[in-house]
Amino acid sequence: MIVHLKNLLKKAQKNNYALGSFNTHNLETTLGILRAAQAEESPLIISISPNSIRYAGLKPIVHIIETAAKNVVPTIPISFHLDHGENFHEASECIRAGFSSIMIDNSELPFDENIFQTKKVVEYAHRYGVWVQGEIGRVPKTKEEIKLLHEKPEEFLTKPEEAVEFFKKTGVDTLAIGIGNIHGKYKMTHPVKINWSRLREIHKVIKIPLVLHGASGLKKEEIKKAISLGIKIINIHTEINIAFSQALRKKINNDKKEVDPRKILLEPIKAIEEIVKEKIRMFGSSNRTKR
Numbered sequence: 001m002i003v004h005l006k007n008l009l010k011k012a013q014k015n016n017y018a019l020g021s022f023n024t025h026n027l028e029t030t031l032g033i034l035r036a037a038q039a040e041e042s043p044l045i046i047s048i049s050p051n052s053i054r055y056a057g058l059k060p061i062v063h064i065i066e067t068a069a070k071n072v073v074p075t076i077p078i079s080f081h082l083d084h085g086e087n088f089h090e091a092s093e094c095i096r097a098g099f100s101s102i103m104i105d106n107s108e109l110p111f112d113e114n115i116f117q118t119k120k121v122v123e124y125a126h127r128y129g130v131w132v133q134g135e136i137g138r139v140p141k142t143k144e145e146i147k148l149l150h151e152k153p154e155e156f157l158t159k160p161e162e163a164v165e166f167f168k169k170t171g172v173d174t175l176a177i178g179i180g181n182i183h184g185k186y187k188m189t190h191p192v193k194i195n196w197s198r199l200r201e202i203h204k205v206i207k208i209p210l211v212l213h214g215a216s217g218l219k220k221e222e223i224k225k226a227i228s229l230g231i232k233i234i235n236i237h238t239e240i241n242i243a244f245s246q247a248l249r250k251k252i253n254n255d256k257k258e259v260d261p262r263k264i265l266l267e268p269i270k271a272i273e274e275i276v277k278e279k280i281r282m283f284g285s286s287n288r289t290k291r
């Protein structure tokens with residue numbers, strides 16, 4: 001069943017676990033994620049990026065998620081969210097399409113401009129009861145940026161005083177931060193090193209749920225520590241893509257005569273289910289659908 005993100009977060013904060021936010025692009029990914037939610041009896045967030053909206057179409061992907069959540073997992077609370085919304089127009093379209101939470105990511109803009117643009121989206125979203133995730137600090141994505149993160153970390157890490165000012169001026173409901181986390185596939189070869197003292201400082205001054213992007217590949221102990229320091233949403237995208245494409249490649253190579261997509265795609269769906277189940281257990285959200 002589809003519920004508002006605030007209901008999921010209230011319980012996660014009370015019981016000190018994190019919600020997985022898993023990116024989908026299509027029916028197959030959505031099924032894999034939902035089957036994992038069912039198997040683990042775990043609430044979770046399904047995230048849709050602007051690229052996935054461009055790929056599948058806004059209405060088709062929303063209808064897939066809503067209908068599947070209602071029919072495949074009628075007793076599991078699921079929320080869906082816009083990941084890395086790029087501008088006001090995109091955010092407002094998702095608000096009208098029924099999202100209970102949207103991200104507006106202006107973290108690449110100068111600080112004041114980030115505040116100005118984010119605030120505009122928050123004012124609009126809150127009129128419809130929709131929650132907004134903002135981002136402050138930068139999460140590197142390219143090889144060059146990852147190199148720069150090690151050389152000049154201050155250009156990327158969230159500054160606690162800026163996080164406070166950003167929160168006060170924009171009124172965001174959740175906040176994505178940069179604490180050494182890395183977006184995309186390069187973190188699989190350049191392991192993420194979380195800056196724990198920075199997270200601790202941010203957690204001291206920011207009481208809304210913190211969001212960790214670029215969390216694929218982090219170890220169980222690191223995840224646990226992050227949760228105890230205010231991280232209540234953890235985004236997983238890269239590992240889902242890897243699980244899907246590896247299983248698909250394997251199936252096609254091993255079974256060259258199979259032409260039925262329903263048979264070819266069974267294993268990639270299962271691979272997504274397995275990785276999502278593993279993450280759910282790491283995040284502590286198994287068996288949390290009632291409590």
Ligand SMILES: [Zn+2]
Nearest residue numbers: 183213214235
């Ligand atoms: Zn992200």
